[in-house]
Structures are given as C-alpha cells and as structure tokens.
Amino acid sequence: MSVQDRSAEDLATAAGGAPVPTDVFVLERATVRYPGASGPALEGASFRVRTGECVALVGPNGAGKTTALRALLGLTPLVSGRAEVLGRPSAGWAREALAREVGVVAQREEPVFPITVLEAVEMGRYAHAGPWRALDTRDRDAVARAMARADVAALEDRWVETLSGGEWQRVRVARALAQEPRALVLDEPTASLDLSHEMQLFELIADLVRHDRLAALIVSHHLNVAARFADRLVVVAGGRVVADAAPDVVLEAARMSEVFAWPVAVQRLGDGAVQLYPERQPLSSIPGEPTR
C-alpha cells in the first residue's frame, strides 16, 4: 500500500470498522460501436468491481470481453452509458495517473531489446518517477516488495527472454505491483501456462485480493479455474452481460450451453465449487453452424 490517501476505505479501517469496499471499476449501460461494424460490440453492459474482490470476465470469442476492458481503461469511446475508474470517467484519466491506480497485465508483450528482470520490474515505477527523476529509496522499496510478493526476487539478474512462460507472467505481475495500484487487470494471464503454473498465478492473485485488498479483474477462457478463484463471474455474450453473480449461481447448464453454443453439464465438487464439463457431440448436429 502506498502512502497516498486511500479515501473511504482507509477512513473506515482507521475508525476501527471493517474495510468498506470502494468501487474501482464501474461499467453502466455501456454501449460501444466500432466504426464500420454492423452491430455494437458492447450493448448496455453493466458490472462493477470493488476493492478486495476478484471478478472474472468470461464468454465466447468475440463476445465483447476485450471491448469491455478497453472501455473501462478509457481506450475505447462509449456511444452511451458510462465507464468509470474510482468514480472518475475512464476517458478523463491521464495515463500516468491511471497507472498509479491500476496495473494491467496485457495479453501480448514482446520486449524487442533484451532486458533483465529487475529492469522490467523497475519500469513499473514510471508513473511515479516521471521522465526525469532517478529511482529513489521509495521506488526501490516498492520494486523489492513487488518482486518478493510475486516470488521473482531470485530471478532479478536473469534476462527476460530466458524465463519460462510462468516466470515471465509472474515478473509482469511484479511489475504491475511495483506501480502500487489499487486494482489489477489481467487479460488471459494463463493462456499459455501449464496446470501448475496456472494455479500458482491464480493463487497469487487470490492472495493479493484477500490480503492486500486489491481489486482484480481477470479475462479468462479457463472457466473452471476462474470459477474456483473468482468471487463473481461476469458472463458476456453478443456484447451483453448475460449473468453477473457468484460462480455457483452463474454456472448453470442450460445458460452456459446457450452462451457457448455447445452442450455442457455442471457438477459440484466436494468443497462446493461448481465445475463445467463439455459434452461430446458429433459436429453435424451443431445447430446454426454452417459447414465451411
């Protein structure tokens, strides 16, 4: 946590009460239309993410997940509705100010020049240090804390191009933490990771949400992992939010079969978590899917 003023939540905590969750991301009746597209990419979509909460944004390809993310981060203009970060319109944030509140781990990133892990994480301090100032002890502390938190301190001197996929993702989370944000946004963070690295990353995010009370918004195709970790699943389909609730409420066979246009079954595990199982079915029986 940085020493910046942390508004309502801190005041409540200081007064001895339980922390009051703050709305970090708010999307309300948001509609986005890309020029030249036949229909809206996002239509009347609403959901919010609070501090201390992990929300997973799921849905089929092209459903509008990325558009929702871009709208929340102020990168895509809305036709109507509102998109806000910490009570301010997303489009009104300067990138530097936004980077001090929100750390984003984007889907793709390929450094063109070789850099070390430490250099990569130090780049998280740009929004605090600005163009001129050299990193001071406060910056170095933040970098060291972030690296310890994401368990990459031992990798400090490694070249990032020599890291495994799982290590590189943890380095990027460390860099986002070095920004000392209130929220993390992760776009398909485990798309290319094996089972154990995927679980490690989600455990790390869950821990950051529980203990550091960060807000986390994760876009993921991995429904079952998302369901085990997220407090809420927001399901987007055809540009609309079709469900927004706890995973065991959202993962309902009929609804998910319709959203993904494939028959699925639902099963409850011993610990109460609900998991989704796709059924087998011959390709010719898919309704409305013309053969190419």
Add this chain to the structure above:
Amino acid sequence: MRRLPTGTFVLLLAVAWLAAALIGLVSGGARLGLGDLLQALGGRGDETARGIVWSVRLPRVALGFLVGGVLAVAGAALQALVRNPLADPYLLGLSGGSGLGAVLAIALGLESAWALPAAAFIGSLVAIAVVYRLALVAGSTLDSRILLLAGVVVGAFAGALVSGILAVAEATGVRSAMLWLMGGLGGVGWAGVAALAAYAAPGLAVLARESRALNLLSLGEEPARYLGTDVGRSKRRVYIAASLLTAAAVASSGIIGFVGLAVPHAVRILRGHDHRGLLPSAFVLGGAFLVVADAVARTVVAPIELPVGVITALVGVPLFAVLLRRSVRRAAA
C-alpha cells in the same frame, strides 16, 4: 552478454572521443605534426598552421562530432519507437526526405546555412508521414518490417526526385549540390557548425526527455500505455525530434547513412538498452565514429577525398546483414 561497468564505459567513451579528435585534427592534406598542432591550438607557432587548424580542421572535426552524434541519437530513438533494431534515419527515409527538401531549397535559391535545415526538416516530416501511412495500409497495427521497407522505398523515391531536379536545374549550384548530397564534412566552417548546433539542440532535448518513455515503448505500445506513457504524444515527439535531427545533419553535410544503425548497436551491446544512458553514449560514440570515418575518407586514397558515406556504409552494411540474419533466425526459432 555481460555489460561493461559504468566507470569502464565512461573511460572508454572519453578515450574514444579524445582519440577521434586527435586523429581528425592530424589527418589532412597539409602535414602537421602533433607539436605543430598543439602550438596552433594554443594560438602560437606558424600562421599558416594556425589558419589550417582553426578555420579548416577544427570546424570539420566539430561538425563531425555533431553530425555523427545527432544521427546516432536519432537512430537509437527510432529503433525503440518502431521496435526494430535495424531502424536508422537513412533506412526509414528521413535522410532522403531531408535531402529532397534541401535540394528543392537550393533549386529555389535558398542556400543559407539557416534556410537549408528548415527546408530539410519539412522534407523529412513529409517523408516520415508517407512512410507511416504506407506501413499502416497493411493493417491498423504497425508492422516494423513493412515500415522499414516503406522507408527504403520512400528514400529511393526522394533520391529519384532529387536526380530529376538536378537534371533540369541551372548548371551552377547543381554540381555543388551533387557533391554535398554525396555526404561530406568539408567546407562547412563555423557558421555551419553553429546552425547545426542550434537546430539540433531542441531535438536532443526532446529525446532526452522521452528516453524513459522509449524504454517502455520498446516493450510494445500496449504495455507502455498501461505503465503510464501517453503513447500518442511520445511517438509524435520522437518522430518530430528525430526528423529535426536528421534534417539538421543532412542540411549541413549531406546524406550519410548507417551511423544511426551501427553506433547505437555497439552501445546496446556494451551497456544495455536503458535509453537514459544509451542516448548520451550514442551521441559521444557516434561523433567519434564519424570523425574517424572522415579522417579515413580523407587519407585512404589521398589526394582524392572519398565521400564519408562510403566509409560509414562499408562499416554499416555488413553489420546490417549480420543483424538481419540474426533477426530472421530469431523469428524462425
């Protein structure tokens, strides 16, 4: 790939700079020993020697330091901006655009040391805008390989237009324009050095300010934005500053290629990719490189003087080939 410690590296830069200055000052048609040189620099000794040192060799060496430094800094910044270590003001068409602007100015009779850089600046801005548009045609996201291809094509087009203008222009001035375009540091004098310094200073200041943003931009535009860079603003500033630097260099000494490719590459190997250190180091080393290249161009087939661009190309093109092979192999892996 270990990097040099800071102390060693600064010492190396200082030695390279001093050695280049000495080599630049002692080479030339008139034979001057080290003793004559030092006397002349101190304002003593033979009057002819003083004249040669103060009004011929010193301005030439100063110009070499500035032109080489400015081109190397522009190249280093462009490499981060377009995310391609093969970028350089020459290969991106900026030099060609500057040359075209300057030749148009000469054809219109605007030949002062102060008007030429302005005309060259306009030419280089037009060139980079066209290159950028061409590269965007392939898709909404910029492909840096297509950008480089577009740069080479626009550079070739500018060169063709220059040939056309020179063919129809008045005979006087054409020969000097052709000689100047071939690239050379001779016959410029202190006025040219002053004009170059004045035009280059704002460009260098802007790039220094953007050097941390360049670190982020070399990760990609999306991560750079999320880490707090105003990507659009930074890109505009870097393009304009690099265009200004290239224009100032071309206006004073013609088209000299590959300095902006070779020198930043050497610094990247020795000291890594933090642009806050890379840009000033490239400035010092780029200057030293061009001064030495100029000394070689003057002496290797004396009394004939080679265009200095021949020497920089002899160093730069093989390096380009090696880098190209490596990047292709990397992409295949």
